[in-house]
Amino acid sequence: MNGERERDRLGRLTDHHCHGLVTTDLDRDGFEALMNEAPHPSPLGTSLFDSMLGLAIRRNCAPVLDLEPLAPADAYLARRRELGAPEVNRRMLAASGIGTFLVDTGISGPDGSSLTTPAELAGLADGDAYEVVRLERLVEELLGEGTDDVPGAVTDRLASGGAIAAKSIAAYRVGLDLPGPKPSTDELAHALAEVEPTRVVDRTVSGWLAHTALESGLPLQFHTGYGDPDLDLLAADPLQLTPFLRATQDLGVPVLLLHTYPFHRHAAYLTQVFDHALMDLGLAVHNTGALSAGVLRETLELVPFGKLLFSTDAYGLAELYLLGALLFRRGLDQMVDALLAAGELGEDDADRLAALVARDNAARIYGL
Numbered sequence: 001m002n003g004e005r006e007r008d009r010l011g012r013l014t015d016h017h018c019h020g021l022v023t024t025d026l027d028r029d030g031f032e033a034l035m036n037e038a039p040h041p042s043p044l045g046t047s048l049f050d051s052m053l054g055l056a057i058r059r060n061c062a063p064v065l066d067l068e069p070l071a072p073a074d075a076y077l078a079r080r081r082e083l084g085a086p087e088v089n090r091r092m093l094a095a096s097g098i099g100t101f102l103v104d105t106g107i108s109g110p111d112g113s114s115l116t117t118p119a120e121l122a123g124l125a126d127g128d129a130y131e132v133v134r135l136e137r138l139v140e141e142l143l144g145e146g147t148d149d150v151p152g153a154v155t156d157r158l159a160s161g162g163a164i165a166a167k168s169i170a171a172y173r174v175g176l177d178l179p180g181p182k183p184s185t186d187e188l189a190h191a192l193a194e195v196e197p198t199r200v201v202d203r204t205v206s207g208w209l210a211h212t213a214l215e216s217g218l219p220l221q222f223h224t225g226y227g228d229p230d231l232d233l234l235a236a237d238p239l240q241l242t243p244f245l246r247a248t249q250d251l252g253v254p255v256l257l258l259h260t261y262p263f264h265r266h267a268a269y270l271t272q273v274f275d276h277a278l279m280d281l282g283l284a285v286h287n288t289g290a291l292s293a294g295v296l297r298e299t300l301e302l303v304p305f306g307k308l309l310f311s312t313d314a315y316g317l318a319e320l321y322l323l324g325a326l327l328f329r330r331g332l333d334q335m336v337d338a339l340l341a342a343g344e345l346g347e348d349d350a351d352r353l354a355a356l357v358a359r360d361n362a363a364r365i366y367g368l
Contacts, residue, residue, distance in 0.1 A: 009336070009354045010329050012099035014362040017132065017167075017221060017258050017282060019104055019315035020115025021089050021124075025081050028074075033110065034316035036287055037228040049073040052289030053323075059290075060326055061319045064091050089116070092318035093124035096325040100127055100359070100368065102311075104167050104221075106134025109316065124318075130164035130366070132221065133157070135209040136173060136200050143197035150192055151185070154209065158216040164366050165256075166213035167221040170206035175235030176224065178203065180243035182211035210244065219254040219365055226261045226284060238267045238279075245274045254365045258282050259313060264295060268302035278365065279303060282313035285331070286323040293331035300335060305353050309361050332357065 022034065032048045035057075048054055054073070062071040065079045065088065080088055103118040118129035138157060139150060147153050158166060170178055183191070183204045191204035200206075213220045224238040238257045245255060255277050260267035261284030270277045281299060285292045299308065312324030336350045345353075362368060 009333055009350070010097075010358040011355070012127075012359065013097055013310050013325055013328075014100040014102075014359040014368065015098045015312050015314075015321070015324075016102045016256070016309045016362045016366070017104060017280065017311040017313055018101055018121075018321070019107055019313070020109070020117065020121055021085075021314075021318050022109055022113070022316045023085050023089070023116060024113070025085050026077075028077055030110065031077060031080075031317070037226065037283075047073065052291055053287050056286065056289035056323050056327065057319050061092065061322055064095050064322065089318040090124050092322045093121070094126075096125065096321045097329075098125055098127060098312075098321060098325055100362070101125075101129040102132050102164060102362075102366065103129055104132045104134055106132075106137035106167070106169075107315070115316070130368075131162065132165045132167050133163040134167050134169060135213060136169050136206065139192075139200050139205065139209065140198060143192075143195075143200070151188060151208075151212075155212060155216065158213055158218055163218065164368075165219040165221055166209075166216075167223070167258075168206060168210050168213075169223050170203075170210065171223045171236040172227065172231050173199075173201045174203040174206050175232060176222065176238065176240035176244075177235065178210055178241065178244045179207040180247035182215075182247075183208045207244075211248065214248050214251050214253040214255070217253055219256060221256045221258050223259065224257045224267065225259045225263045226287070227259075237263045238270055239263070241270070245270065245277055249274055249276055252276060254278055256280070256309065256365070258311065259284060260299075261288075261295060264299045265302065268299050271303050271307040278307045278309060278361070280309045280311040281328075282311045283320075283324075285327050286312065286314075286320050289323075289327065292327045293334050296328070296331040297335055305356050306361055306364075308357050309365070310357055310359075 035048045058070045101122050109115045122129035142150050142153050187204050188208045191202045195202050224236055257267045257279040259282035260279055267279040271279050284295050312321050314320035339345045
């Protein structure tokens, strides 16, 4: 199956959740530290290049750098440094076929370094970019500034029109078992008085933020599933959000379950039973490499086609944008071809499925 056929079916993609790129050259340790959610390469293992993600980089990204497929890791990294990070970023983003980026700006680069801005990121692909505001980070900024009325400032920021969506990292801080009813003003005031301003870890605060974002009309993204070691994976199962989803359904504002792996089947169930719940596979696609089609197949077992969005969750490395897009195209194309061959859908159905997931669902949900 060639790349032209994959590109023809899905066209330009909308990446509804992603991050900026590192703009400096990286040594091997620095590169591997950004390959997945591990904080650094493990001295007890071999290398992150010895993984499905590592194989995918060597197989699919090497030709973009004028190397043969499956070039050795050291040769790949040497060529990357030879070209320089700006040129690598430009090549990878241009080859990804992504045209619209919804960028979570609430995270910095390695060791606090800067990442590309949304505008710089979109410029690499001759595309468009929009900001996603990270809720817990917003509160930390306001507390750090000594803001007297934090709830009022949060509400004003969310209503200002500066961001296209909000994101909660409750999964990292307190888990996804958020309160169904919105916490009261008194409960919030007590919680804010007790939190550490530089890292807000409080169920009441995260719950109030999530409810307030939806009340403002902003689509709300939740990190769920796979993440770095700060996260308790059991507490990041999207099923934990059931009381919150039940309590917020009448608002009619979208709640988007990000990444979801290994709970993608749980997330697909939630999208069926709650009108306002949607999902993606995010970083699960590039991390599972050539086997990612299986994750996508398991998701499509249940998710309504109008409830699945594309995202890369790419962070730091431009390779993750290219792989997220290429592997998603390939996996969806394989499944559509199999269903066509079996007579389980028609060509019009295939085109509609591809368009919905590639960009139409995101355009509808975010008002693009």
